Amino acid sequence: MISWLLIFSGVLLAGVLAVNMLRPRFKKVVVSAARFFKSLPPAKEVKSRLRLSNPARSRPLYLQLLMLALLVVALLLYRSRMSGLQRDGVALWILIDTSASMDTRLDSGGSRFDLAIEKARLSIASAEEAAEGLELRIRVSAFDLEVRDIVNTQSATAALDALESLKVRPLGTDLGEVNNKIAMVEEQNESDEPDDLDYRFTHMHVISDQSFRPQSINYVRVIWDNVGSPANNQGILDVQPSGRDPITALIREMSVTCEYYGERVGATVSVTSPTGEKLRTSKLTWKRNRRATVTFPVADSGFYRVTLSASSEYDDRYSWDNRAAFLLSDNDTHHVxxxxxxxxxxxxxxxxxxxxxxxxxxxxxxxxxxxxxxxxxxxxxxxxxxxxxxxxxxxxxxxxxxxxxxxxxxxxxxxxxxxxxxxxxxxxxxxxxxxxxxxxxxxxxxxxxxxxxxxxxxxxxxxxxxxxxxxxxxxxxxxxxxxxxxSKAQAMEPLYQLTDLENQEPKGNRIALHPGEGDTSSPNPTSSGSIDDMKQTSLGTEKIPVWPGVLACCALVFLFERGMASYGSPKWR
Amino acid sequence: MVSTLPDFLPLPISRSGLERYRMRSRRMIRPGMLGGHLMRRKGQSMEFRDYDNYQRGDDVRYVDWRASARYGQPEDLLVKNFVAEEQLRIFVSLDNRASMMFPEPISKMQYALWLGEALGVMTAPFGDHLTLHRLFGKSGSGLLEFGRSSSSLSRPVEKLFADLGEHQEEVNLRPLKKHLPPTAIWMIISDFYFEDDRNALMLSDAINRAQDGMRWIILVDIDSWPHEKAALGVGSRRIDGPGFVENKSEFDLDEDVYEDLEKAIQAHKERFLKRIKSGAYDLSTWAWPAVPEFNHQDHFSSRFLNEKLIQRIFMRDA
The missing domain is CATH 3.40.50 (Rossmann fold)
Known part of the structure; x- marks a missing residue:
């Protein structure tokens, strides 16, 4: 870094000196007959004297050397930060689970997501109260397969408004992303000189139907609200080929595995062929592992739809796993x-x-x-x-x-x-x-x-x-x-695909059977912390990078030099 | 450009040497010639000097009959010659505009002051009057009389330029009416870089009027340009000086440029001189040497002592 900086500085310095050495130098002379010079044509500015000599010691030279020095200082101070103001207040980061399982309905009638939004509102109100007029910063993010920012504001009203835009997406949950964010905040809070103040928070409020996974957290208060509670659900767990032609390897039989959580009640699985005919309707026989499997033969290529129907008296709280589809492709038959x-x-x-x-x-x-x-x-x-x-x-x-x-x-x-x-x-x-x-x-x-x-x-x-x-x-x-x-990479099309960030809605053979999303058992919902514990603390000392200021000075000198060269007296040229 | 009066340097010519000069007007003259264009009778005292042969037109009252009878031929009459105690007035106008304050370190004004002082030293012992006159500035002031009691310029010159007033560029002609009598010598020391304006017109008119009164007009042109040109040299120069606009001050000077400049200066001076009646004045150009550096004192001494006009006015005692 230093060697490159020296080379860079040397090249710039040589350039500045060369330009000034080649500048026409005007020796100042006072003459009594100066008034007669009025009628003479002025000297040509660009006329240079190609000779080696000491650079003309002019004001532009000094300004250009000053600019060069400022530029080098700015590069040297690239990592330097100067202390700003000590800030106190509440910085709250709310992360709300928007995965498919948050659509699970509660006994009260609403969904887990509705409860999560309500808890987020309470959290924002609590943070505003705790801030007591000092600095308040609220960041709201949603997470499922990714963490995405919704708003980062100093206004509680704006944060509340942002909650309205949130909705559940039929995607899975990646808690690893949430844990990464917690770790980032932990790291920034631990550091005396945080690099990124956007990740400096006093409190993090995670609202999910997943349980809190204890981890070593010392520098940020993490409030983990588990809004999950045991609920009835019968759903399709997986659809897989269960029988192939021994020679051609063509799929000849498919199996549908279902699972139930909560109350054990009978259900049926029906399969619709690509032509729209009901291919099979089977009553599920639940085994001791709470699963049931139905097999059915397949022959024609095309979309097959699988539907799980609960009995009429059963209160199925989660519906994303009640349907599945798969595509039996023509390509399954490979002509070699x-x-x-x-x-x-x-x-x-x-x-x-x-x-x-x-x-x-x-x-x-x-x-x-x-x-x-x-x-x-x-x-x-x-x-x-x-x-x-x-x-x-x-x-x-x-x-x-x-x-x-x-x-x-x-x-x-x-x-x-x-x-x-x-x-x-x-x-x-x-x-x-x-x-x-x-x-x-x-x-x-x-x-x-x-x-x-x-x-x-x-x-x-x-x-x-x-x-x-x-x-x-x-x-x-x-x-x-x-x-x-x-080895010739003649891969066959998958039977079905799960919804993802690019294709969030179930369509065709893209289904929302993300592992774990239909598990509504919530055996031991674990929460941690409470929004009542929210209180104002130090948000740290703002560290302001030095180099932009130095660079700004350099720019001002440049403007001054150019301005004086254009409009100032000849001494500035 | 603001100009200030440079420090005044002592006269580079020996005072005792100058005091040996006297005005040629003090030579023996015929009584009938008194009141010529240079002199004016003052008082009645007349001192016998020598005899001369009678010429037609001589006043017969001054024929010394006894001496004629004793020494002369019968047909020759001897006439008495007298020395008239006439006092001459020299009025020296110093151009005090900014261009006269340059070049540095020895300015044209210094030459003008040396010249004025030298003339003062030469005239004062014999009771003649020399008046130094500030040509520009507040009207009515700016006069410095030289006489027997004040023959040095070391301190009084500051008074001469002390009261310039607000109108530094206005020509100061009012003192001429009182202090420039007929038959006086009016010497104007300048570089003649006058602006072509009302002041120059007024000055040329005043010179023309003065010529009508039998006054001897002497214009001394202190021409420092050859020296300044040599000091400028050839190349890129940023020019500064009186009467110059600053935003166009950088020039590439070469011989062609100098040729144009010299033509411009010469044409400018000639425009002023054309306004003065042709042949009714004497012009003496004191051109400085065309070298970047020289000894100004030596140059002035040499130039002064060899100046034809000075020699026409003054003579050295035997």
């Missing part, structure tokens, strides 16, 4: 172009992949291991081993990398019982890592990331009555194909 280098092509037809010539661009190669021409192909490649007839005699326990996608859903017991022949790892091309192998480094399944490739021991056979080994082979093949194709 494959270069099929195996003799047996019945399997290719059964999975409806397109067979393309080697010269054409293929999504995936499927070739025997012995065909070394494909060992390092840039196209994702499945290398298939040569099955050895008969079962292995000296079968050793297999080493399994369970987390790898190649072995997802694999029944390892069934695989172990097959006792297939593995090949020595050394026979695989370079870069392969084993997924299934035994202690003698005989490999059944292996993969390589770059270039992407998978080694499988065999292809599944097409038989009328597939045995366990065929089922294993099918699974391994499907997993391999998925893993390789995913």
């Amino acid at each position: 172009n494959a270069f099929w280098g195996m003799n047996e092509k019945s399997w290719l037809k059964s999975i409806r992949w397109n067979d393309v010539a080697r010269s054409k661009q293929a999504d995936v190669n499927l070739v025997p291991l012995r065909n070394s021409a494909f060992h390092y192909s840039s196209t994702p490649t499945v290398l298939v081993g040569k099955p050895i007839q008969g079962k292995v005699k000296d079968h050793l326990p297999i080493s399994i990398f369970e987390n790898h996608p190649l072995v997802r859903n694999l029944d390892f017991d069934a695989f172990d019982k097959l006792r297939m022949h593995g090949i020595p790892h050394s026979k695989l091309p370079e870069g392969f890592q084993s997924v299934l192998a035994d202690s003698k480094k005989r490999v059944w399944v292996a993969f390589r990331v770059d270039p992407p490739a998978v080694y499988l021991p065999r292809l599944p056979k097409i038989t009328a009555n597939p045995g366990p080994d065929d089922a294993v082979s099918q699974l391994l093949f499907v997993n391999a194909a998925r893993w390789l194709l995913s």
Whole structure:
């Protein structure tokens, strides 16, 4: 910093001196015949004397050096602050939860959000009273997935007016954002020289249906109002695929998981197909974990709507989780172009992949291991081993990398019982890592990331009555194909998406099933502090940065110099 | 520009040397020539000086018959010559405008004062009158008489310029009526940088009227420009001085500029002189040396002692 400053100052100083050295210098002479000079043309200002000499010691030179000095001082004092006035009063920051769960209705008839607004009003009134004519500053923010400022004012009336503009948004809650703000205020209050007075508050009032999470807070009074209380709610918890075609991986069955809080009363779930037909209406059977699951088959692509209906006598206090929707996309069926280098092509037809010539661009190669021409192909490649007839005699326990996608859903017991022949790892091309192998480094399944490739021991056979080994082979093949194709970033559309900051309203398959929002149990609502404790304290000493003042002086000198050069006597030029 | 009277420096010429001069008007003159254009009879006392041959027109009352009979040829008559005790008046007007207070450190006014004082020293021992006159300023004042009792300017000169009044630029002509009699010498010492205004017109009219009264008008032009030009040199200069507007004071001076300036100065002076009757005055230009620095005292001494007009008025005693 200092070295750069020196270089910068040096360049500016050299520039100022050079300009003044090149300025025409006018030696002042008093002559008795001065009146006869009136008729002479004045000297040309821009005429310069290109010669090295001492700079003309003129008033502009001194002013320019003063400006330079002020500029350097301003840079040097970039971080310097000078003490301002000591301020006393009340600075209150109200953070109001506007997440979806705040729409939960209370016994009194209003919602948790209405109660929160009422508490905020009381808080503002209490702060105004505590300030007793001294400085009052109120900042109102709302939070859900983000903390957003509504108003930052010194007027209680303005703060109250700002509350009117608040409303609940069907979004989730991120208490981490609130805790970050508390930490920022804590840090600013702890510091004797706070950087940002916008984060210096005497009190923070958080109003939410979430409970206070105790943390070490010493320098700011945090009042945490939990407006949540136990309430009845039945809602959809999740919608997930529960059954896929084993070969094409197309979704064939969906399941809806529901949960209830409070009173246990029966409910029904109805599913509407993309064509608008009622696909299924199922009565929920609540289990001991307060959940119930309904499955239903799906076939056509399009929007499916799921609705949970409570019985008529049930008082469901929270409604955002009573509906869900998901989109079964056409893209779920992926037409793969494959270069099929195996003799047996019945399997290719059964999975409806397109067979393309080697010269054409293929999504995936499927070739025997012995065909070394494909060992390092840039196209994702499945290398298939040569099955050895008969079962292995000296079968050793297999080493399994369970987390790898190649072995997802694999029944390892069934695989172990097959006792297939593995090949020595050394026979695989370079870069392969084993997924299934035994202690003698005989490999059944292996993969390589770059270039992407998978080694499988065999292809599944097409038989009328597939045995366990065929089922294993099918699974391994499907997993391999998925893993390789995913490397080409052909991601499928999600079934549904949650509302977010960009898309706040539920629409289509964008739903408001944010985790935890429907949990109206509020088992131990924890609050902390009280607005009655509000009292005026020091808001700290205002620290005013020095450099703007110095820079302003520099600007004034500049204006003065330019003004005198334009309108002053020749001494100023 | 405000100008102040510079410190007065002592006369650089020896007083005793100056006192050896006397006015040529004191030489022997014929009785019939008394009352010529330079002199005026004063009183009746006449002192015999010598004889001369009679010329036609000589007053026969002054023929010394006895001496003619004793020394002269029969056809020659000797006529007595007398010295008339005539007192001459020299009226010296000093231009006291601001331009005369420059250049620094020795100004044109200093030269004018030296000249006035030198003339005073030369005239005072013989009872002749020399009056120093402040040409500009409050009308009616600004006179300093030189006589036997006051032949030094060291202190009285301050009085001369003390009462300038509010109208410093107005020509002070009223004292001329009383103190500038016919046959007197009126010497005007100036740089002739007069403004072309009413004052210059009044002054030229006064000079013309004075010429009518058989007065000898002598204009002494103290021309410091050659010296000032040498001091200015060539290059960028910020000019200051009397009668100058400040917001246009920076000039690039070169020979072409100087040529224009000199033409302007010369034309300006000639405009003033043309107003005066042609040939009825004497003009003496005291040009300063065209060098940046010189010894003003030596220059003045030399210039004064070699001045033809001075030599026409005064003569050194044998």
